[in-house]
Amino acid sequence: GCKEFLGQLESLKGDGILNESLRYGSQSFEMLEWYGDAVLHLEISALLVDSLGAFGGPGVLSDTRQNGEQNLTLALIFDEIGIANLLTRCPSSWVSKNWKAKGDIVEAIIGELADKLRRPDGIPEGHPRRMDTKRVIRMFAQCANMRGQKIMPELKRKQLEKAALAPGGGGFLTTANDIEAAYRCLR
Secondary structure, eight states: OHHHHHHHHHHHHHTTSSOGGGSTTOTTHHHHHHHHHHHHHHHHHHHHHHHTGGGTHHHHHHHHHHHHHSHHHHHHHHHHHTGGGGOSSSOHHHHTTOHHHHHHHHHHHHHHHHHHHHSTTSSOTTOHHHHHHHHHHHHHHHHHHHHHHHHHHHHHHHHHHHHHHSGGGOOOSOSHHHHHHHHHHHO
16 A cells, blocks of 8 residues: 555665655756656556557557656655655645646656666665565556556546537646646546
């Protein structure tokens, strides 16, 4: 569950494995966010191939993966787990109102964990935290995949409702206010 997940993240933070990703805006944060996005992309792809395989088809697999990678999906995971409690540099009151920052922080956490696994000076082979770190990355991917499959159809329904009500039929969720309102509804 989420409490177990938060406990694992707290342990990784306590062991110094999670550090820079919990400092929103730090010098290496952007790189970790970018790397985490790539790792999440790969992990969700692997989960989808394992679960759907040839039954999904490339279009369905791509759409499903994209749903899990969205900042909105990751922001909901951020809230469920309680990641705000781990942040060391950013005021949690600001983050609580910023779903984009929440998604970025989740990506940065994944990036930092993956970076520690790949570096020779990171987590050595055989170290007990190595398996914990791999498990946490996989758990993030599983949560994002499941949440994305559940949330995005609801967002698409809201977009279609808005389009139907708008004069000229062009009312998709395009503004930050529209997306923020959808985020509040889905929480």
